[in-house]
Amino acid sequence: MENALSAKKNRENAVLLSLSNAIATIRDKSDLFDVIDQKLKSLFDFEDFVICIISDDQQTHSPFLYNQREDFQKNAGIAPASTRSYTIDDGLCHAMMATTVPVVFDVAEVLAWDNPPAWLSFWQNLGIKEMIGLPISDRGICVGFFYLYTKEKNVVSNTYYDILHSISLQISVAVSNIRANEKIAAQLQEINLYKQQLEEEKSYLQEQVEKSYRHNEIIGQGAGIQNVFQLVDQVASSDSTVLILGETGTGKELIARAIHNGSPRQSKLMIKLNCAALPPDLVESELFGHEKGSFTGATERRIGKFELAHNGTLFLDEIGELSLALQVKLLRALQEKEIERVGGRSVIKTNVRILAATNRNLAQEVEEGRFRSDLYYRLNVFPITIPPLRDRKEDIPDLAMHFINRFAKKTGKDVRTLTKHVSKTLMAYPWPGNIRELEHLVERSVLLSKGPVLREVYLPKVEHINPDNGAKDNRIKTIYENERDHILTTLKLCRGKISGVGGAAEILGIPATTLNSKIKKFQIKRAHIL
Known part of the structure; x- marks a missing residue:
């Protein structure tokens, strides 16, 4: 008997040592998941696990590490997902935040409480009968919860509590390191994005220096062009959208630059996009940008014209060439003053003045169903027609x-x-x-x-x-x-x-x-x- 107990103890110590060494090398969530799923399961008999982190608002918590297999996620109930948030104002969270040692919960009993967590029925539907809760702490403060789920009761005996407590401390250190690494990675990504934006702005500034136009350099003394000058002077100082109309070659971009140079945004960039010069499937990326891997050939993140023109002016030349699908997305960007990169999930706020130009009769295009009426009215705030x-x-x-x-x-x-x-x-x-x-x-x-x-x-x-x-x-x-x-x-x-x-x-x-x-x-x- 003593030999058997000694062998068991040696095996546990070996597993703990292996677990400790593995945790020391963890760099990301994938590493941590593999360590828990493979090494910890060799010590304890459990079906699955979830690590949750309390949000910065101290009112909710969200899953941090969990099983993301498609067949697992499709089970009945509220499956764990990092995009979901749950209140910490329930009996289970209160119990976890009040302890520093592992706690065993009977799933059926917790569901019978006055304030059980809404997501617990998902685990009951999977046949889970018992869950072991371990607090995740950072400098002595509870920052999350580590749950082990089993289909049998009394799986963990009292002799294992000290081991579980030791493991929870190691897991807490690993989670803190991963979160710190994620913050550093996010900051580096933000720095690289800012650097890329500065480089893009530099190229546009160089282009503007090479093509610097002033209002008084527009040639013309006739009544037609003088009327255009008066309209430019009236609208330049405002933030209104301007629709510049005229045949090809009449100087619509020159008028757009005159409006920008006479506006409060003159110290910022005027970004130009010729909607007719790009294939339709690339215009969206040029306007709103794209994330790395969002489509074939997207080898890196790209900043769109809306982001580059933030606090400046965006000149959309040949806007009549936009497809109806892109017209919908442009209208949303103009109305909501926010965009989403292609393949992105976050919303980006923008402050952009829009100048648009076309050689088409947009009113006729609206009648013939080639241009959206709502976008036309949104653009046609202050029309300026340049005479041929x-x-x-x-x-x-x-x-x-x-x-x-x-x-x-x-x-x-x-x-x-x-x-x-x-x-x-x-x-x-x-x-x-x-x-x-x-x-x-x-x-x-x-x-x-x-x-x-x-x-x-x-x-x-x-x-x-x-x-x-x-x-x-x-x-x-x-x-x-x-x-x-x-x-x-x-x-x-x-x-x-x-x-x-x-x-x-x-x-x-x-x-x-x-x-x-x-x-x-x-x-x-x-x-x-x-």
Whole structure:
């Protein structure tokens, strides 16, 4: 008998030593779960276990370590889950917080108390009859509970209480270390996120320095553009959403920058997102960011444009290109002033001023079911319509001289002015590509000029342009027709070349992917070009 007891004692000591050594190497929850599930079960006969931690509010507790197998979680009752919180104002918690030694509870008896925990019926449904409770302490204060569940009664004899008490102290140390490591990991993640945000902001600041625009650098003295200036001055100092409308190439981004630079947010970033330049499945990630592993290719966490523009301005160019699904998410972000990263679980508060721009007729898009009416009304708080260049003919000479001076300096050409004939020719041309087309045409003409005076401009072929009387065809084309004709003319000029140096995309000043989308939209075939 003595030999048997001695052998049993030696086995227990060996298990305790092994348990102690294993706990000393624990770094995370997974390690702790394996130690309890494998080594502790070799010493005591129990079915399952849960470690709960009291929340910072000292009013509730939540499961910290538990069985997460799918078949286990599907059993009847309230299964343990870290996302759930339970009150500590019940008889079981009161008993656990009042003790420093292990306590054995009869499950059926506890359920018959006046204030049993709501989650205990889950264990009774699994056939659990008895539970051993061990307090989890930190510097002498109860911070949680460690429960062992058994299907038999009187599994733990009194001789094991001291051993269980020793184990609870070791488990308490392991839990404290894991929680400390999790806090350190969270802080490091926050530091890395902040570092990434600073790097992103730096790149945007560099871009803004390179593209710094001031209100007084917008060229134009005509009534149309002066009316736009007045609207900009009226709305810039507020925090209202602005919808900038106008054809492609009219300078919508320039107006957006003027609004931002005249606002109280001018010291912060103005972040731009071209909704037409990205595939639909990537726009959501660009807007709201994504967590690592949220989709294939998401190898790291990415901060979205909303977070980068926090306390600043977010300019959504070509907003009419957003899919209906993304319109819903954008509307929620605007109304609730909060976002969720793709694959994320936490809500992020944002303070962003929205400037949106489009060359589409959004009211018509709403009628035809391609744009949500609620988002349209949310954006259309203060609309500003930029007139097309053909309605600003009086501004064309000033704009042309502005571009001549810029490209002469850039290319090292000695071009100082233009002839009256060139000025009249420019004013007679309908400019389907607006200011962007004028800019690229002047650049090309400066490069081809041979003296200080610009005597010739290389306009796309348009039938019967008369410098004195203008185009003979006085029919006003739709925006759709003008854009299609301009793209087609440019493609013909480039002999069908879309991307690369001298390609149509470069001349039009848009990404090649956007141009390809527009070619499909306008059903332009190769036979139309060559």
